[in-house]
Amino acid sequence: MDLNKTYSLLGLCQRAGKLKSGELPVMEAIRKRTARLVIVSEDASDNTTKQFSDKCKYYNIPIVIFGLKDDIGHAIGKEVRTSLAITDKGLADALLKNLPVEKSDGGNVNGKD
Numbered sequence: 001m002d003l004n005k006t007y008s009l010l011g012l013c014q015r016a017g018k019l020k021s022g023e024l025p026v027m028e029a030i031r032k033r034t035a036r037l038v039i040v041s042e043d044a045s046d047n048t049t050k051q052f053s054d055k056c057k058y059y060n061i062p063i064v065i066f067g068l069k070d071d072i073g074h075a076i077g078k079e080v081r082t083s084l085a086i087t088d089k090g091l092a093d094a095l096l097k098n099l100p101v102e103k104s105d106g107g108n109v110n111g112k113d
Contacts, residue, residue, distance in 0.1 A: 006066070006098040007075035009091065010039075010084065014076040018088035021076060023048070026085040030055050035085035036092035038063040039099075041072055044082045052083060062092070064099045 013019035020029045029035040030052075040052050042065055049065065056063040066072075073081040086092040 002098060006095065007071065009095050009098065010072065010075040011077065013084075013086055013088065013091050013095075014078075016088070016091070018086060018091055019076060020085040020087065021073075021078060021081045021083070023083055026052070026083040027055065029085040029087060030059055030061055033059060033061075034087045035059075035061050036089050037061070037086040037095055039066050039072070039084040039086070039095075041065075041067055041069045041082050043068050048082055062096065064096070066099050 010019070014021075020026050020035070026035070026038060030038065038052055038056050038061055040049055040063065044065075053063055055061075067075075069080040069082050072084065073079050076084070086095060
């Protein structure tokens with residue numbers, strides 16, 4: 001897993017307009033089924049992690065616990081961010097290849113239940 005590549009891909013998603021960040025926009029993307037991948041920071045609260053995990057399981061959207069709030073925010077050129085939703089399938093697939101799948105939860109991840 002190459003952290004620099006992963007953070008670069010997150011920045012690319014942001015510049016391409018294929019990323020939602022923050023709790024409300026990410027939840028909206030999950031409900032509207034436009035989210036292809038959800039990322040929650042490792043230092044998010046247990047309640048936040050459970051909330052996103054439960055919602056992603058319900059809508060069968062892959063979710064990965066990755067990175068720290070500061071690093072995620074920095075990668076997309078914003079302040080601290082706890083949650084992200086990638087809305088492009090190709091970019092979501094590219095990120096999944098670089099993310100630690102063993103920490104994932106929710107919907108179908110990398111073809112595995």
